[in-house]
Amino acid sequence: MARFIKPNGLHRRLEGWPLVFTVLVTISILVGGLVEYLPMVLIDDSVQRIESVRPFTPLELAGRDIYIREGCNNCHSQTVRPFRHELERYGEYTKAGETVYERPFLWGSKRTGPDLYRVGGKYPHLWHVRHMEDPRSTSPRSIMPPYPWLLEKPLKLDDLPRKLRVLQRLGTPYSEVEIAQAVDDARRQAREIAAEVEAQGGPAGLADREIVALVAYLQRLGTDIRTAETAPAPSAPAPSGPAPSAPAPSGPALAAGE
Amino acid sequence: MEQTRTTPASTTAAPGSSNVQLFSYDEQIVRLFVLATVIWGFVGMLVGVLIALQLPFWPANLGEYLTFGRLRPLHTNAVIFAFAGNAIFAAIYYSTQRLCKARMYSDLMSRIHFWGWQAIIVAAAITLPLGLTTSKEYAELEWPIDVAIAVVWIVFAVNFFATLQRRRERHMYVALWFYIATIITVAVLHVGNSLALPVSFMKSYPIYAGVQDALVQWWYGHNAVAFFLTTPFLGLMYYFLPKAAERPVFSYRLSIVHFWSLVFIYIWAGPHHLNYTAVPEWAVTLGMLFSVMLWMPSWGGMINGLFTLRGAWHKLRDSVVLKMFVIGITFYGMSTFEGPMLSVKSVNALSHFTDWTIGHVHSGALGWNGFMTFGMIYWLLPRLWRTKLWSERLANAHFWTGTLGILLYVLAMYASGITQGLMWRAFDEAGRLMYPDFMETVVQIVPMYWVRLIGGLLYLSGVVMLMVNVYMTIRQAPKSLPDPTFAAPAPAAAAQPAAA
Ligand code: HEM
Numbered sequence: 001m002a003r004f005i006k007p008n009g010l011h012r013r014l015e016g017w018p019l020v021f022t023v024l025v026t027i028s029i030l031v032g033g034l035v036e037y038l039p040m041v042l043i044d045d046s047v048q049r050i051e052s053v054r055p056f057t058p059l060e061l062a063g064r065d066i067y068i069r070e071g072c073n074n075c076h077s078q079t080v081r082p083f084r085h086e087l088e089r090y091g092e093y094t095k096a097g098e099t100v101y102e103r104p105f106l107w108g109s110k111r112t113g114p115d116l117y118r119v120g121g122k123y124p125h126l127w128h129v130r131h132m133e134d135p136r137s138t139s140p141r142s143i144m145p146p147y148p149w150l151l152e153k154p155l156k157l158d159d160l161p162r163k164l165r166v167l168q169r170l171g172t173p174y175s176e177v178e179i180a181q182a183v184d185d186a187r188r189q190a191r192e193i194a195a196e197v198e199a200q201g202g203p204a205g206l207a208d209r210e211i212v213a214l215v216a217y218l219q220r221l222g223t224d225i226r227t228a229e230t231a232p233a234p235s236a237p238a239p240s241g242p243a244p245s246a247p248a249p250s251g252p253a254l255a256a257g258e
Numbered sequence: 259m260e261q262t263r264t265t266p267a268s269t270t271a272a273p274g275s276s277n278v279q280l281f282s283y284d285e286q287i288v289r290l291f292v293l294a295t296v297i298w299g300f301v302g303m304l305v306g307v308l309i310a311l312q313l314p315f316w317p318a319n320l321g322e323y324l325t326f327g328r329l330r331p332l333h334t335n336a337v338i339f340a341f342a343g344n345a346i347f348a349a350i351y352y353s354t355q356r357l358c359k360a361r362m363y364s365d366l367m368s369r370i371h372f373w374g375w376q377a378i379i380v381a382a383a384i385t386l387p388l389g390l391t392t393s394k395e396y397a398e399l400e401w402p403i404d405v406a407i408a409v410v411w412i413v414f415a416v417n418f419f420a421t422l423q424r425r426r427e428r429h430m431y432v433a434l435w436f437y438i439a440t441i442i443t444v445a446v447l448h449v450g451n452s453l454a455l456p457v458s459f460m461k462s463y464p465i466y467a468g469v470q471d472a473l474v475q476w477w478y479g480h481n482a483v484a485f486f487l488t489t490p491f492l493g494l495m496y497y498f499l500p501k502a503a504e505r506p507v508f509s510y511r512l513s514i515v516h517f518w519s520l521v522f523i524y525i526w527a528g529p530h531h532l533n534y535t536a537v538p539e540w541a542v543t544l545g546m547l548f549s550v551m552l553w554m555p556s557w558g559g560m561i562n563g564l565f566t567l568r569g570a571w572h573k574l575r576d577s578v579v580l581k582m583f584v585i586g587i588t589f590y591g592m593s594t595f596e597g598p599m600l601s602v603k604s605v606n607a608l609s610h611f612t613d614w615t616i617g618h619v620h621s622g623a624l625g626w627n628g629f630m631t632f633g634m635i636y637w638l639l640p641r642l643w644r645t646k647l648w649s650e651r652l653a654n655a656h657f658w659t660g661t662l663g664i665l666l667y668v669l670a671m672y673a674s675g676i677t678q679g680l681m682w683r684a685f686d687e688a689g690r691l692m693y694p695d696f697m698e699t700v701v702q703i704v705p706m707y708w709v710r711l712i713g714g715l716l717y718l719s720g721v722v723m724l725m726v727n728v729y730m731t732i733r734q735a736p737k738s739l740p741d742p743t744f745a746a747p748a749p750a751a752a753a754q755p756a757a758a
């Protein structure tokens with residue numbers, strides 16, 4: 001070591017060889033990447049699948065892209081940590097297997113607003129419509145921006161087949177039929193949501209507005225494992241991987257962080 | 259420490275020796291980058307102040323294109339890639355030429371780098387408010403812009419390495435090591451994290467999903483901090499601080515040890531952004547361990563910086579440049595102490611998702627990146643424009659308002675972050691959440707948001723003072739600023755073993 005770093009040592013020589021120096025730097029920065037990240041990226045089984053977790057429907061996907069466009073992730077996280085206070089506030093903590101269709105992941109880094117991972121089913125559709133139009137109408141002192149244009153802008157669905165196709169290429173299991181019928185399917189789901197909003201006493205004619213897609217997405221969030229829990233047959237999340245239980249990400253669910 | 263000739267050309271024309279070459283430095287490119295730094299710094303921080311206002315005062319969300327969700331990425335991209343980015347390019351183009359005793363390899367490539375980078379920033383400023391975003395932090399720009407970034411970066415790299423190759427100085431000074439690490443690593447990270455399949459001209463889906471996407475993103479995100487906001491600024495420090503203090507660097511050995519350990523360890527620390535998430539336990543624990551280890555090499559840099567001033571502390575009194583540098587390095591030390599602490603799981607359990615992170619970010623960003631940049635600019639201004647700085651007093655006023663701004667900003671965020679973190683986890687005696695309504699925890703911290711706004715405004719007014727000083731200094735500069743010429747032995751004389 002001393003030989004290496006002394007004023008006229010080996011390192012001094014290295015400083016005269018930019019090429020060698022650059023190669024060594026490259027190796028140094030690649031080691032961590034290769035050991036720590038690459039296994040996760042290459043080994044598909046490193047994330048245990050959960051059978052009840054399904055890809056987003058076309059309309060939910062459109063809503064998700066609106067969520068991304070509006071940058072909701074800058075204020076809302078989408079990942080519940082395994083602490084008692086978070087389980088009480090938000091619900092079950094997020095499992096790796098639930099995230100496999102999240103392209104991109106939207107876990108966020110800041111909770112200016114509450115976590116949304118389990119918001120699906122928490123409120124009626126109409127609540128979300130009112131809240132997005134004017135957050136102060138449902139949460140009096142809210143600091144969330146209003147998004148009234150979501151109730152006005154026409155919902156664009158024509159690019160859905162292409163979106164599903166790209167996701168299919170990347171590994172999301174959309175069938176050919178689903179891709180071919182993506183637009184019709186989205187329209188049907190949009191009509192259902194709009195009808196329910198109207199039935200709850202909300203504004204009519206939202207079926208072709210962006211807001212229905214966003215509501216569809218929000219109502220889907222975090223519900224896949226709930227469906228599994230209420231379903232009669234196999235008990236709770238049935239992982240297809242080798243291990244019998246869903247991966248507990250970071251230690252025991254209830255103990256940490258108190 | 260290297261010796262840079264500052265004598266005018268006429269006196270250095272070496273007599274007789276055929277081995278001596280005359281050459282000049284491209285100073286115009288440095289001037290361009292300095293101006294871009296100041297202008298984008300103002301824009302980026304103005305957006306910062308606007309989003310700081312939007313949080314306590316929602317009516318400041320000005321319609322569809324200017325909501326918080328769309329402007330926050332604009333702020334981060336503008337301050338990181340436009341303000342800090344142009345600043346490090348100014349530092350690199352100024353110091354590399356002098357450390358290599360060679361003009362940049364290609365003036366054309368330098369221009370392509372400059373204008374290409376500005377075009378990318380403009381593209382970001384247009385697309386982000388339009389909602390065209392990938393959502394991945396610090397990598398929000400969509401794929402066509404990502405491609406442009408890669409191309410411009412390659413031009414920069416070729417120009418830089420070709421300059422190294424033509425150097426007339428045998429050994430590469432430590433600043434150059436940090437520049438090499440920056441250029442290589444940013445290229446690797448940018449490409450690795452941006453891999454995506456396009457759906458249309460401005461929409462794509464990443465090739466990674468869920469947990470994998472999260473890991474790759476924070477491999478990138480954390481090392482954007484490391485290799486965009488840290489290593490190039492250390493290079494800047496190693497060049498400009500000894501210049502301004504007129505002292506050699508404190509320890510050559512320390513610079514070797516801390517350089518290699520920093521470069522090696524930083525990459526591993528990414529998963530500390532994913533504590534307690536669905537990412538596998540082993541990855542997160544590795545991330546935490548390496549983050550704690552990172553404290554040492556980080557402080558190695560701080561110590562080498564501060565101790566370079568040994569015996570020169572009295573110079574601080576009349577050098578605004580040194581004052582800026584000292585505050586900058588001190589904040590570097592503070593944020594790199596805080597960072598490892600925040601990586602520890604039990605601390606992160608409290609701090610994650612709160613304003614504590616925002617406080618940490620801005621102690622690094624405003625203190626370290628901002629003040630190192632300002633110090634460099636105040637040092638460069640008289641040299642690049644060959645006149646006196648227009649007003650030392652104004653520069654001092656900038657120093658004090660800026661420092662006060664940082665303190666208000668950072669303290670407000672610590673108070674709000676810890677308050678909110680504690681309120682989220684509080685239980686009452688019956689074992690129920692004490693504050694089940696999320697809004698209770700928001701209302702509590704709104705006053706802190708106002709304090710942060712004041713801090714931000716102070717800091718921004720410091721930047722305005724800088725702009726005035728830059729403008730007035732340039733106004734009094736001579737009309738023509740020809741590149742200075744120098745003389746040095748030809749590269750062949752300074753034989754280069756393997757690299758040639
Ligand atoms: C006038 C000065 C500035 C003000 C008022 C300001 C304000 C803000 C605000 C309000 C946020 C959003 C915080 C939140 O979501 O709760 C933010 C985020 C951020 N700012 Fe600044 N900022 C300033 C300068 C800077 C500078 C100079 C840099 C970098 C060189 C910077 C880097 C960042 C980063 C990286 C984030 C994102 C942090 C995260 O995601 O955790 N800011 N800033």
Ligand code: HEM
Pocket residue numbers: 109395483487488527530531532549550552553556590593594595596597598599600601602606609610611615618619621622623626627
């Ligand atoms: C030893 C050095 C450092 C370590 C170990 C470190 C560690 C951390 C940790 C643990 C977080 C919080 C992650 C979370 O809970 O979400 C964080 C966030 C951050 N740090 Fe550091 N930090 C270091 C130095 C710095 C420096 C010098 C800067 C310069 C400006 C910086 C910029 C940031 C930014 C921008 C974020 C926010 C990322 C985001 O959530 O968007 N860090 N850092």
